[in-house]
Amino acid sequence: LCQPKKHLGGLMTASLVVVAVLLEINFSVIGRYVDYLVEEQGVKSIFVNGTTGEGLSLSISERRQVAEEWVTKGRNKLDQVVIHVGALSLKESQELARHAAEIGADGIAAIAPFFLKPWNKDVLINFLKEVAAAAPALPFYYYHIPALTGVKIRAEELLAGIQDKIPTFQGLKFSDTDLLDFGQCVDQNRQRQFAFLFGVDEQLLSALVMGATGAVGSTYNYLGKKTNQMLEAFEQKDFSTALNYQFCIQRFINFVVKLGFGVSQTKAIMTLVSGIPMGPPRLPLQKASREFTDNAEAKLKSLDFLPFTGLKDRNLEACS
Template identity: 85%
Template sequence: MDLPPPNFHCLRERAELLEVIGVSARLNTLNGTTGEGLSLNVSERRQVAEEWVTKGRNKLDQVVIHVGALSLKESQELAKHAAEIGADGIAVIAPFFLKPWNKDVLVNFLKEVAAAAPALPFYYYHIPALTGVKIRAEELLDGIQEKIPTFQGLKFSDTDLLDFGQCVDQNRQRQFAFLFGVDETGFLCFRMHMVNHGCPNMVSQDVTSTYNYLGKKTNQMLEAFERKDFSSALNCQFCIQRFINFVTKQGFGVSQTKAIMTLVSGIPMGPPRLPLQKASREFTDNAKAKLKSLDFLSCTD
């Protein structure tokens, strides 16, 4: 029997993990950072995308497929494929080896990818710490719909809240979606949404790395927020911060995320792909003790 490579297996199982942890997932981008999309080949990325679209049916409101790649042709192929399998949108990071040196060059690249799936909503995935492309998102949004008619919004995985705030502020009249990808400061962004209430903008949280295992607390934060109980929402955010602060000090990244996802769900996520190294036993033990002390394991223990 042909077994899929471990990484593919683990990514496929992430769809089931959402159910186990109980994340009320409105939107999930896949083949992104946590899913090591850039470490997979095109055929694996296609398989993962197909699996998510199938598994996500009736469970996720939207499945957005990250199709960014260094090769424009590969990106276009993945964008076309996303359209064929019925995805709800595509997302693209900036090419990160031979980099775009200004906004116009980056938009021209994104435009070519978007054109390969002309009926699919298009998101720019802004993650400058990993791509090294520091073009401000606020600048990129200026006039983007004229160049990319399918442009739908931004996944903002950066801590520059001035840039993020300006993206929201300058696009109040547009129907853009702003998805925030820094779990430790998500609450602040939800507050921005409230301040923005009545505007067509949407600031919300994508299913990012820690939501794979802190879904219960995240849901509590969202529910408190909905009922305008900002003090409870802030407490939930602080609780999430306590955990992220703890693991960050021990070295935290995609490998460690996978180890915690396995620990919390019981679903084996497999090792990460080289050059990443499997999280150490010591890290996993420490993370487990911290999750317990913060009462994060109670729903799955």
């Protein structure tokens, strides 16, 4: 049985792919990106090549290079680097899994194949099992994101007896709003030391109540510090303070969701907040509009989510 070096708790940010103008990945900023997350956001674990990192839009060779760069630059700075290795081709997934093990990543994760889809739990497990087996020394996480994969097999069902088939199974990244399914994943596996990582940032507090052990999400790139304050309040059983933080985060997410929020917009916001050029997204995604970025910036300022905002700019919306 394979245990992670450390239990995956706390916040994990989803790495953004940093793409320079010519659509070549700009590896040179990954070192700065690591420092920014650790020092400014208090985020010490990274989920590489997932949704936000546009992992499925990269070539296999690019995915290998991005993974390697995060592991290298994160050495002695990050607690955990988990590489998403999901792909439509099992062979490609296995290659990425082996590669993750070679470079010294802390774990691998995979989504369900989403074109020719597994139609039931056993079929999905058979696929994941072959992926996990390519890196038998690494913890394996299933990345449940039904809205994007279209694979709606309930996570709770998938988890029943999963370690018999996948001995390295270590947990779940749950990116869905079905808290019945999530709660039952936790409830039915209490005696197992799985990581239950929640992936809907605007609902994290509810998932913590249900027993989430950590979170993986795109907004922790720039709201990591705020979210860490919420985690701290929750830890101290100060639920009204925790709720204040969650509402504050929701105000921002609700605002950008209404404008149209996705991976492109995340890149634009992160560039704005961190000052690190994240580059444009890749087709079929389109760069966020100037109008979006201006509006998001104004909202960040009014919520006091931007560093160096002068007191005069503060308004009543600001959360402590």
